[in-house]
Amino acid sequence: MSQQLPVVETRREQASVNLVVGQSRRLPPGRRTSRLGKRLGMVGLYVFLTVMAIFALFPLYYVVQASFAGAQNLYTTDLHLFPAHFTLANYVTAFTQEPLLNWIGNTLLVCGLTALCGLICSTSGAYALARFRFAGRELTLRALLALQAFPGLLALTAYYLLLNTLHLLNNLLGLVLIYSAGAVVFSCWNTKTYLDGLPVELEQAALLDGATPFQAFWHIVLPLATPALAVAALFTFMTGWNEFALANLVLNANANGSNLTFILGLYSLQSDFRTPWGIFAAASVIVSIPLMLIFFFAQRYFRSGLAQGGLAN
Amino acid sequence: MPMLRVKRRTIVAFLLPMLAMMAVINLWPILYTLYLSTTNYSEFSSDNYRFIGLENYRQLLFSFDSDFFPVLWQTLLYVVVCVSCFLVVGMLTALALNNSRVKGLPFWRVVLLLPWAAPSGITALIWKFLFQYDFGPFNQIGRLFFGPQFGIPWLLNPTLAFISVVIVNVWLSYPFFTVVILGALQGIPGELREAARIDGAGPWQYFRHVTLPLVTPALVPATILSAITTFQMFNTVFLITQGGPVVSALKPGATEFVMIYMYNRILGATVANPHYGFIAAFAITLFIILAALTYLGSGLGARSPRASSIREARA
Numbered sequence: 136m137s138q139q140l141p142v143v144e145t146r147r148e149q150a151s152v153n154l155v156v157g158q159s160r161r162l163p164p165g166r167r168t169s170r171l172g173k174r175l176g177m178v179g180l181y182v183f184l185t186v187m188a189i190f191a192l193f194p195l196y197y198v199v200q201a202s203f204a205g206a207q208n209l210y211t212t213d214l215h216l217f218p219a220h221f222t223l224a225n226y227v228t229a230f231t232q233e234p235l236l237n238w239i240g241n242t243l244l245v246c247g248l249t250a251l252c253g254l255i256c257s258t259s260g261a262y263a264l265a266r267f268r269f270a271g272r273e274l275t276l277r278a279l280l281a282l283q284a285f286p287g288l289l290a291l292t293a294y295y296l297l298l299n300t301l302h303l304l305n306n307l308l309g310l311v312l313i314y315s316a317g318a319v320v321f322s323c324w325n326t327k328t329y330l331d332g333l334p335v336e337l338e339q340a341a342l343l344d345g346a347t348p349f350q351a352f353w354h355i356v357l358p359l360a361t362p363a364l365a366v367a368a369l370f371t372f373m374t375g376w377n378e379f380a381l382a383n384l385v386l387n388a389n390a391n392g393s394n395l396t397f398i399l400g401l402y403s404l405q406s407d408f409r410t411p412w413g414i415f416a417a418a419s420v421i422v423s424i425p426l427m428l429i430f431f432f433a434q435r436y437f438r439s440g441l442a443q444g445g446l447a448n
Numbered sequence: 449m450p451m452l453r454v455k456r457r458t459i460v461a462f463l464l465p466m467l468a469m470m471a472v473i474n475l476w477p478i479l480y481t482l483y484l485s486t487t488n489y490s491e492f493s494s495d496n497y498r499f500i501g502l503e504n505y506r507q508l509l510f511s512f513d514s515d516f517f518p519v520l521w522q523t524l525l526y527v528v529v530c531v532s533c534f535l536v537v538g539m540l541t542a543l544a545l546n547n548s549r550v551k552g553l554p555f556w557r558v559v560l561l562l563p564w565a566a567p568s569g570i571t572a573l574i575w576k577f578l579f580q581y582d583f584g585p586f587n588q589i590g591r592l593f594f595g596p597q598f599g600i601p602w603l604l605n606p607t608l609a610f611i612s613v614v615i616v617n618v619w620l621s622y623p624f625f626t627v628v629i630l631g632a633l634q635g636i637p638g639e640l641r642e643a644a645r646i647d648g649a650g651p652w653q654y655f656r657h658v659t660l661p662l663v664t665p666a667l668v669p670a671t672i673l674s675a676i677t678t679f680q681m682f683n684t685v686f687l688i689t690q691g692g693p694v695v696s697a698l699k700p701g702a703t704e705f706v707m708i709y710m711y712n713r714i715l716g717a718t719v720a721n722p723h724y725g726f727i728a729a730f731a732i733t734l735f736i737i738l739a740a741l742t743y744l745g746s747g748l749g750a751r752s753p754r755a756s757s758i759r760e761a762r763a
Contacts, residue, residue, distance in 0.1 A: 184550070261466075290480070291727075291731075292724045293478075338452060376567060379569060383715070405576065419573070426567045
């Protein structure tokens with residue numbers, strides 16, 4: 136790890152340093168023998184990278200190949216790393232006999248509505264917290280931080296009773312309502328932090344020119360905050376699709392299970408008396424590919440620092 | 449910070465939608481849970497439950513047959529084991545990916561970060577498949593070498609089940625540490641490496657006295673965040689083991705971590721009379737622990753915005 140530069144360049148560097156300091160031009164002891172060590176080090180490095188790559192890829196590879204394999208390859212105690220009889224039957228079955236499209240549709244609906252609800256409920260509030268001075272502002276900010284540390288799962292019983300009262304049990308909208316709890320807090324922090332960084336002069340000018348605060352908010356702030364809003368929406372959208380516990384609390388499978396989100400659906404496939412592994416694998420692949428693409432798209436924002444939510448202030 | 453001067457009712461109008469929503473879906477459930485924790489509310493006593501003060505907390509913390517401390521210890525053990533593995537694997541992979549003499553770096557980078565992109569709920573179910581005793585590929589690989597009788601009861605033995613969920617969590621979470629450490633490594637100026645070499649520092653000395661101190665500021669918040677996330681982990685572990693394997697009916701399962709314990713005591717198939725009041729006391733106690741951890745964490749290191757947004761996306 137220590138030697139990044141080619142040896143030639145090192146010598147030149149060494150020489151120039153020696154000229155300045157006026158010491159002997161001999162290389163440090165051990166430099167010659169470390170040649171072999173260096174080569175072994177590189178071999179070790181590639182071995183390590185290969186092992187890690189196998190660790191990282193194996194589960195994904197295995198499920199992809201299993202999705203193309205017939206039952207004779209899957210229900211056996213011998214190892215099959217390639218489908219001996221390539222077949223698309225699993226995909227066909229996943230679409231025709233399992234309500235896969237319903238699961239995907241339900242999940243998109245729940246996550247999309249959650250993101251929307253989070254934005255609608257939080258944006259004007261975030262604006263108020265960023266721009267207005269009022270009694271209780273500090274308290275509200277602190278309360279937001281505390282709320283964010285509270286995992287929704289802890290209030291399981293309370294959520295159940297709340298949805299029962301609102302007649303939203305076994306309803307996708309009930310799930311949206313629970314997920315919105317996290318989405319509102321996250322979106323509010325994210326947007327507020329972003330607005331803190333925007334200059335206030337534009338709005339001051341607009342107010343001087345006779346605009347109402349609502350007009351300033353609607354016509355000036357919202358267009359400027361669009362990137363932050365998009366990122367908040369994307370993140371809250373992504374939060375919901377792996378969630379199992381609350382979804383399982385709210386949604387009870389109907390006769391053919393078409394009312395579930397896909398994580399519940401895939402779980403119900405596995406809990407069958409005789410797990411249809413091939414169909415499960417095909418369904419996982421179908422669902423995962425778009426999600427991974429969205430993730431890679433969203434990942435750029437982790438770097439750009441546009442998403443400043445959470446506890447960052 | 450410059451502020452706008454507006455009428456009071458404008459402020460109220462701007463805040464109202466958010467505060468109203470939060471009062472219903474954030475605040476009320478918490479307060480109601482707090483209230484429940486002081487009652488003997490259970491499925492059977494739902495019509496005539498009453499206020500019993502701190503009795504639930506006394507039972508939870510001081511009763512001999514309380515599962516609280518066993519569950520808490522095994523959760524903390526899980527957190528310590530997982531986070532140490534994240535740190536080691538993340539550091540090694542980041543150092544490897546930061547070595548410019550490795551050929552095909554972009555390729556290795558994408559491959560090693562791939563588990564991060566995979567939806568964690570689905571991959572948990574895939575891992576359950578991999579651990580399966582008869583048809584799972586891990587045991588199939590073992591049979592190649594040790595004959596047809598070979599079989600490791602991955603999810604059936606308590607210790608192995610614990611190790612299994614550690615492996616899965618490491619698979620899911622090390623890329624986050626790789627990214628955080630890699631970012632810090634790339635911020636280290638190249639002159640330091642030169643200077644260290646000229647002073648005769650070996651690779652280990654360079655790592656110990658240059659790399660590690662410079663990476664630590666980025667690592668502290670990431671470690672705390674990840675410890676908190678692992679402490680309240682539910683999805684991945686539940687989807688693989690449901691908290692099991694259960695050895696005795698009186699004891700919690702080997703992978704029954706705090707959240708799973710709570711969930712199983714309310715919605716578990718074998719629970720006839722969920723004691724909501726008691727579980728609410730459990731939840732409130734957990735929240736106090738979590739809040740304390742978060743508070744300690746925010747004091748230990750300034751939380752990096754990147755880390756917290758990633759946590760949101762991963763949660």
